[in-house]
Amino acid sequence: MNSLKQYTSSDDEVDADDQLDEKSAIKRIVSNNNINESVPKMPKLPSFFDQQKAEQSKKDHQGRVRSVPHQHNSWATYVYCKVDLSSEVQKLLPHLKEAELLPEHHISLSRPVYLQKHQLNSFKAAVRASLRNSSRFYISFAQVSQLTNDEKTRSFLTLEIGHGYNQLFEFMTCVDKVMKRYHKPTFYQPPRFHASIAWSLKESTIESINIPPKLTEEIAKDVFNIDKVYIKMGHILEIVLLE
Numbered sequence: 001m002n003s004l005k006q007y008t009s010s011d012d013e014v015d016a017d018d019q020l021d022e023k024s025a026i027k028r029i030v031s032n033n034n035i036n037e038s039v040p041k042m043p044k045l046p047s048f049f050d051q052q053k054a055e056q057s058k059k060d061h062q063g064r065v066r067s068v069p070h071q072h073n074s075w076a077t078y079v080y081c082k083v084d085l086s087s088e089v090q091k092l093l094p095h096l097k098e099a100e101l102l103p104e105h106h107i108s109l110s111r112p113v114y115l116q117k118h119q120l121n122s123f124k125a126a127v128r129a130s131l132r133n134s135s136r137f138y139i140s141f142a143q144v145s146q147l148t149n150d151e152k153t154r155s156f157l158t159l160e161i162g163h164g165y166n167q168l169f170e171f172m173t174c175v176d177k178v179m180k181r182y183h184k185p186t187f188y189q190p191p192r193f194h195a196s197i198a199w200s201l202k203e204s205t206i207e208s209i210n211i212p213p214k215l216t217e218e219i220a221k222d223v224f225n226i227d228k229v230y231i232k233m234g235h236i237l238e239i240v241l242l243e
Contacts, residue, residue, distance in 0.1 A: 049062060053216045073117055075234040079110040079127060079175050081168075081226050083139070083195055085159070088219050092197065095212070097159060098205050099198035105228070107139075107161065107168065107195050109175045113184040115233065124231050130174035136227040136242040139164030141220055144211045145194065148203060155206040158194040162220065168193045171229065 085105040093101075115123055142162025148155045163170060169191060176186040200206050232239040 019218075020212060041112065056108065060099050067241060071114075073113045074119060075117060076107060076112055076114045076234045077110075077115050077120075077123065077231070079229060079231050080106040080108045081171075081229055082106050083224050083226070085195060085197060088159070088222060089197055089213060091219065092211060095209060095215075096157070096198050097209060099200045099209065102196055105195045105227075107193050108187075108222050109168065109172050109229065110179060110187055111185050113179065113182075115182070120184065120233050120236065122173075123178065126178045127229075127231055128238075128240055129243070130178055131229055131240050134171065134174075134229075134242050135162055135226060137167040138223050138225055139168070140223050141195070143183065144216050146190075146209075147196070149193070153203060154199050155203040155207055157198040157206050158196045158218065161193040163223075164226065165193060167226075177217065177233040 078121050083105050089101065139161055140163040141159040143160050146156050147157060147158050172187050172191055174195075177187050198206075198209075227242050229240040229242065231240065
């Protein structure tokens with residue numbers, strides 16, 4: 001009987017220990033909850049810091065604002081020809097005042113459009129096919145002009161095409177046909193083929209630039225060879241060689 005009592009007593013002790021452990025655990029939980037409740041939550045940062053982030057973003061992009069919000073699987077795409085205007089820009093530099101220089105220069109053959117990833121290969125193949133057997137040609141610039149983008153957020157100082165306009169028009173027409181197949185907007189009408197050399201967020205900055213006519217005439221004598229067409233799709237660059 002004693003052994004039975006001892007067994008029973010031992011069993012009771014185990015139950016008591018379990019209960020004690022459970023009570024201790026409950027106390028720890030309650031205690032932790034009290035601590036969590038007693039410690040004040042970190043206050044939300046003032047909106048000033050959000051403004052700083054926005055200002056920093058503008059600073060990083062020289063004040064430019066995205067005209068189209070970023071979307072997943074949306075690839076900015078456009079077709080263009082490159083032209084090296086480094087010597088021409090040096091001649092114009094004393095007259096450009098506070099305008100920002102562009103790092104490279106091109107002549108657009110399309111509007112900027114947005115494609116999805118699964119469309120990229122077929123799009124570039126279609127542009128290639130449309131320009132098949134196209135020949136290289138020469139261009140020159142006829143005048144300095146001031147243009148503003150579609151969103152009216154930036155103004156540009158540009159050199160507009162003189163000689164070579166007809167060839168660019170033919171190329172643009174080929175690219176327009178591809179754009180229609182993808183239900184994208186075609187090029188501006190009437191087309192004003194140009195290369196932008198400087199820009200500003202303030203339209204007045206560009207309007208205040210005065211290029212001497214003699215300098216424009218000098219630049220108009222320069223001739224440029226167009227032997228490639230570029231298809232830019234996000235970070236992907238496709239080059240079409242002209243014959």
